[in-house]
Amino acid sequence: MPLSDYIVTIGLEIHCQIKTQSKMFCSCKAGAGDEPNTNICPVCMGLPGALPVLNKYAIERTVLTGLMLGCHSPEISKWDRKSYFYPDMPKNYQTTQLDLPLCIGGGIPLYPWCYPSDIVKKGLPELRTAKLDHIHLEEDAGKLTHFSGYSLIDYNRAGTPLMEIVTAPDMHTPEEAYACLKSLQQIVIYGGVSDADMEKGQMRCDVNVSIRPKGQEELGERIEMKNINSTGAVRRALEYEIRRQCKDLDRGITQVQSTRRWDDERGESILMRTKENAHDYRYFTCPDLVPIHTASTVEAMRKIVPELPLEKQHRFVHEFGLSDYDANVLVSDVKLARYFEEAASDPKLGKKVANWVINTILGILNEKGMTPDECPVQPQAITGLITIIEDGTVSNNQAKEVFTLLWDQPELSPAEAAKKLGFEKADTSFLDAIVEEVVAANPEKVAEIVGGNDKLLNWLTGQVMKAAKGKANPKIVTEALRGKLGLS
Numbered sequence: 001m002p003l004s005d006y007i008v009t010i011g012l013e014i015h016c017q018i019k020t021q022s023k024m025f026c027s028c029k030a031g032a033g034d035e036p037n038t039n040i041c042p043v044c045m046g047l048p049g050a051l052p053v054l055n056k057y058a059i060e061r062t063v064l065t066g067l068m069l070g071c072h073s074p075e076i077s078k079w080d081r082k083s084y085f086y087p088d089m090p091k092n093y094q095t096t097q098l099d100l101p102l103c104i105g106g107g108i109p110l111y112p113w114c115y116p117s118d119i120v121k122k123g124l125p126e127l128r129t130a131k132l133d134h135i136h137l138e139e140d141a142g143k144l145t146h147f148s149g150y151s152l153i154d155y156n157r158a159g160t161p162l163m164e165i166v167t168a169p170d171m172h173t174p175e176e177a178y179a180c181l182k183s184l185q186q187i188v189i190y191g192g193v194s195d196a197d198m199e200k201g202q203m204r205c206d207v208n209v210s211i212r213p214k215g216q217e218e219l220g221e222r223i224e225m226k227n228i229n230s231t232g233a234v235r236r237a238l239e240y241e242i243r244r245q246c247k248d249l250d251r252g253i254t255q256v257q258s259t260r261r262w263d264d265e266r267g268e269s270i271l272m273r274t275k276e277n278a279h280d281y282r283y284f285t286c287p288d289l290v291p292i293h294t295a296s297t298v299e300a301m302r303k304i305v306p307e308l309p310l311e312k313q314h315r316f317v318h319e320f321g322l323s324d325y326d327a328n329v330l331v332s333d334v335k336l337a338r339y340f341e342e343a344a345s346d347p348k349l350g351k352k353v354a355n356w357v358i359n360t361i362l363g364i365l366n367e368k369g370m371t372p373d374e375c376p377v378q379p380q381a382i383t384g385l386i387t388i389i390e391d392g393t394v395s396n397n398q399a400k401e402v403f404t405l406l407w408d409q410p411e412l413s414p415a416e417a418a419k420k421l422g423f424e425k426a427d428t429s430f431l432d433a434i435v436e437e438v439v440a441a442n443p444e445k446v447a448e449i450v451g452g453n454d455k456l457l458n459w460l461t462g463q464v465m466k467a468a469k470g471k472a473n474p475k476i477v478t479e480a481l482r483g484k485l486g487l488s
Helices: 056-068 174-190 231-250 295-302 309-320 324-331 334-343 347-368 379-390 396-408 414-420 429-441 443-450 455-467 474-485
Strands: 006-017 080-083 093-096 107-110 128-139 143-147 150-154 161-167 203-213 223-228 258-263 268-274
Touching: 006 174, 006 231, 056 128, 056 161, 056 174, 056 295, 093 128, 107 174, 174 203, 174 231, 174 309, 174 334, 203 231, 223 231, 231 258, 231 268, 309 324, 309 334, 309 347, 324 334, 324 347, 334 347, 334 379, 347 379, 347 396, 379 396, 379 414, 396 414, 429 443, 429 455, 429 474, 443 455, 443 474, 455 474
Parallel strands: 223 258
Antiparallel strands: 006 161, 006 203, 080 093, 107 128, 128 161, 143 150, 203 223, 258 268
């Protein structure tokens, strides 16, 4: 049967490291980049007699994430042990949460601009929300690096605070899963909860997918693919797995609940194990940690919930008069949005500032691999640059030269940079005679302009510019023509 005869159901289990100074249950330094196995202690190594202590900040940031995603918290949340043996988990169990997690319900909005570019080019999808089951807090495992014939392990990551954000089986296409991950990345970054860099392992994803024929109410058998580390890989893995399951079902091969590994280089999933359920992990309540009352934490975090990307997008459109496209681009990066807002201190300049940020600055930053907060040209300089364009000191093309100088010498003001390049506000008295000649030579065009055909004013400006041999500023020319024709 064709794919259209099947119903695809997708759920995600997203692991997101919380940006903290210390680990979840001890005072060891959290984060990556240090010498392997240097940020460890008896607690995170699970040595006998070592007792854990809760990281309050990690609990608060998990609750904040839940509030940003519309979750509620149970009155009491508790900790559990998930038992399993694997080299990356030195204690042979993971301290996690099972039946009373910190956050329950809610949903992840699938921002239209977060879909893959090939989908966005066809038109922005409608906004919808993928339902969440829960968010629980746990400790991360160590990091294994595999080589031919042996493996190395770094326990520095073991014990790092890790949120597991579990969606309901509520998505139906690889593109929705892609948008879900991208949207969540933006939300946790806006909240300062995590940097969510998938290349650095700060966010990872397990993908669950099942297929069933149309008309069948019961979900198909759940197939899980573990530890996928990029949004693109999630999309590719789902596309492959959906095709594989459909082909099996077409041939009468029943699917068995299983866990598979996604090999992005080979472009295929590989069976790891079958029939894995919660009881296999022998969960039980952690005897070393007391349950926590959540009410005071929820109220404290509610006060610091930030303006989220969709809210900011709407505000940019209405406050600064931006197009949906420009607002989408700006809010997709919280640092870019912040840069824009500082530059557009006067909302009336919003569109012009957005043009500079999106069409000039963003391209250079991407080319140089820099972030907006690393841009040497400060936001206030963009405001100043637009000012000297508006007052006729420089033309748009000359402003680009000024910007280039400001990039190399950011200590200069735009006016100083313009003067250094020899761009000064021109004496426009020489234009009067040229404007007079051009107006006299084109009576029919002038009559149409005076009659309301504003588009011809650009043509007339071009004639003056040609006669001035490029020495005039187009904005000043247009103003002079308007004055001459009594239009200003």
